[in-house]
Amino acid sequence: MGEVHKDSKLVAPDGGWGWIVVIGVSVVNLATRSIEPSFGLLFGDKLRGLGVETTGASAIMSTLDATINFSGLFVGPLIRKYSYRKVALVGSALSALGLIATFPAESMAHMISTYSIVGGLGVGFAWSSTFVALNHYFSKKRGQAVGLSMVGTGLGMLAMPQAVQLLLEAYSFRGAVLVLGGISLHAIVGSMLLQPVKWHVKTEKHMKIEETEQHESKGTECETQLPLVEKSDVAALTASAPADIEKQEPTGKKQSQHLFRIVSTASMLSHRRKVSVISSISSMDFTGSTAHVHTHVVSDDEDDHFGGLVMKKLGRKRSSAARNCAKKLLPTSEKKKVKDEPKLSTHPSHESYWKRVVHFMDLDLLKDPIYLNILFGLSIFYVAEVNFKMVVPFFLHDLGYTKQDTAFFLSMTAVSDILARAVLPPICDRVKITRRILFMIAAIFLGLSRSVLAEQTDYTALMATLVISGLFRGATLINFTLTISEYCSLDKLPAAFGLHMVAKGLFIVILSPPIGVIRDVSGSYPLCIHSQTLLILICVAAWAIEYIVTRTSSKKKKGATASTDNTVNDTDAQYVILIILWISKTLSTMPERYSIPLSSTAVRRTDDGSGQKHIVQTSYGKSRVM
Template sequence: MLIQPKKMVPPDGGWGWIAVIGVAIVNFCTRSIEPSFGLLFGDLLKELGVGTTGAALIMSTLDALINFSGLLVGPLIRAFSYRKVSLVGACLCGLGLILTFPARSMAHILVTYSIINGLGVGLTASATFVALNHYFVKRRGQAVGFSLAGTAFGMLLMPQAVRLLLEAYSFRGAILVLGGVALHSLIGSALLQPAEWHLVPERKNLEEGNRQKEMETIKEVEDEDAESPESAQTQKLIGVNTIPDFSKCLGDYRRKEGGFPRNFSTMSFITRGKTVSDAVNYSNLSNMDFTGSSLQLHLESTEKPGPKLQISEGVRLRRNMSYPAVELNSHLKIMQDFQHEPLRFEPRKKETLWTKIVNFMDLDLLKDPIYLNLVFGLSIFYVAEQNFKMVTPFFFDSIGYNKTNTALFLSVQAITDILARLILPPICDRVNVRKRTLFMVGIFLVGISRSVLAEQTDYTKILLWLVVCGFVRGAALINFTITISEYSTLEKLPAAFGLHMVGKGLFVVALGPLLGYIRDATQSYPICLHSQTFLIMLCCLAWSIEYIICWFKTRTKDASSDTT
């Protein structure tokens, strides 16, 4: 009886749901303040005389540190664990916000809020995402969607909380309270226990007959054809008869009467009655060994040329793979007459420092054009998303709405965002469509709805389109990070996600201030919002081109295979 060790797999539940709660707490405490940046820092930036370009520079630096921390995530998680990395990131988040309260210059805000806080947010975001992917496989979409609901729930409450804190304590007191809130992410990080503690045995439905067993060969009666002495000796050694000749496909087969069908799981087929030329020594596979279990070598006699020899007169070697310890004949010594070249092993090339860095950080991913296009699209959308969150409060202020109305607008958008993150993930997991395709459809709708919102000034219409914007945004973001885990293996996931974050950081640094400059140069927030939509459509265009190229390649391969 064979005892096969059970394969341990992620639980897809169990403590994984506790980990989801922990990630939601981390997201709530560290990420929910970002959409309220304009509301929180608006008065301070006006005092410092910093316009939209300055605000864009602060947010771009924050995003750059969040994303460039991806270079550290892979090595840190390998050296320590995702829980420890998340704990360190939570401490940096709280420290960065607390140290911002005495800020009286833009440089101070950049160092404390953008750099220290941004590094902490980046470490926690990456570590929590990797943790969820270790806990879930089939329900990964639901887990990520529910965990991101913590961010959306924070976006619902944080605008109102920031408004109340500003009224009660002004900016400096409010930022201290928010720093204390950020430190509560330590609780969520502590819940991210190693997934190895909670692995479960893999469940399989084993059916009878799955395993192939060696079957005994039934001895045939009335075997008219005589075997060679070597074959007879072989049969005596292993106690079985030979396999009937299957050379019918070659036109030389005579069916025996009264015989049983033979099993050919342990012996190779023997070609009988065939003549060969003795001009050249050769070895080949006899006929077709469908089982792959044995190899028969035909070696011609080294005697003087004469009449053509029958195969039965030649020297035959048969090696039975099912019985490797049995010596089947006495002619194995003939193989020693052949000259064998000694095996040559190429010396192992010494790895350079750059090669070690590439292997350690899995930089070979940068050779994959599909991965690069994936990162390009995600980075372009991320720039547009971050700029929208920063500009929206200023946009509402420019068309005559006060802080109370702005806080209400942001909360309404967050409500529908939460609904989308709670309702859609179970549906998306059951739909047989790639997460990347669902994400592309979602961001396409996001771009259109935001461009429509940019042209609204009426209170009711703004609320209506914010409801639409919030829902399609939630529908898109539930698949944002899953597009990486869907494409990458679990072993390369930390590196793939880290490089993806670095790509986002590069695009934020390059394009973030550009969008702020467009707003300042045109003195128009609607144009700035339309520029964000343009970036989103670039993502859709790049991915659509890739889909078309892959479709043509698949079609060409199918056509060539059909022709063959």
């Protein structure tokens, strides 16, 4: 019979203090990120006074985004060396310091050095650390946690435009910046709530039966038999055996009979009699594997000597065989984690400096083509998102709407955004569709709704399309970062998220200027928004192509090898096909729906100073009173 032991495993809390962490992350997001959509309202008059309105806004925001994203190079190593809590505290302090130090600014260089660089570095550290903390506290309810934590950003987007407008009227630019800097200090309080997960982990107990009798030891075979001792090894063992190992029984028959048989390692060990031999291989985890063993029927003493040689040879093959067997016995959901684990170097002393850097920063992730495609899609979507937020206030101003109107439009967009982030995460956690598929579906509707928005001029139509766009924005962003945590193991997540931020920074630097050129050359804000929709569709198309290629290759390997984590299930494949058909239809009809000749006009409202509104016909940058 066997002895029963209790074995424990630490699992994510999926609740408890985790919900306090969600509140802390919401506070950090509210204090550090909510001011960004109101940048034009806060800095607009100041930049106009310096004579660098458009150029200054573009330079400051581009530097801010680049700093936030390139801080990802340091996030992974810092979190690994210290903790996500300490990094979040430092980031929150830097974010507040950068904003407060901007209040006496009288030049664009001052704003870039304080608001963009110091503040951007702090926002990058704080944002990345909070995301890593959430992924440590939640596993099954990760989508709900991330969605609810993003509500803080949505609330900030809702309240901040109105708050900025009131602060500017009451305290002017300097006073408003100081008050907002004080608000951003609350991020430190939120960071304090990010306690180490080891303080709150749950212990999951399961039963483990350990066999005590030698002959009851039975193992489960791996999917493929592992030749722990090769035929060449058998020959070497036979040659090294004593010459007198072959003895004659009284009957005159030779006692050695050279037989090859496949035996279970566990059953082979059960036939051993000497404790010393068993102890020498006690650390070997071979149960369930098979070995080709060349056996002799010999006396006990010679059997011990020859068995020792066999055990010695088996010991040399212990590491590789045990690892291979363990990988094959792992469930499918765990195979990727084994794949992501760094391989041990057999010659660490000769490892080059570059290899040490790669290992320390987990740059081996860049060898994974699927991860690179995820980075490409998320980065190109991020470019469209950032440029849309920057363009919308100018687009509404070009149509003749006041600052109060613009603030109200942005606030209503934030309301629908918050609604989507609060309602959709529990639904997304229950549906059997991957996060990337959900992201792709929402992204398509987001891009199309923004293109429809670009063609509107009426107040009611603008409000309706902005609200719908806000809903799809929330549905998209709740799955934005989860596409990374869904693919990468938890130990690789800080580095994966850091590289993701760096990729976003690179794409912002590369693609934002061409989008600005489109606006400057054409003089058309609608055309600029349509170009952002095109970027979103490129993201969806790149992922759809990957799914098709992966699906095709997995079909070819079906039956020959086990399916991997990258294999697409049938439900996902159907959604991908529908998405591709939708994109094809959309691209074919866009020239008819959204053709924007430079001579076309848009209705604009303006005020001549007398308090009366007049209708003006705008030809994308050129206006005249009708």
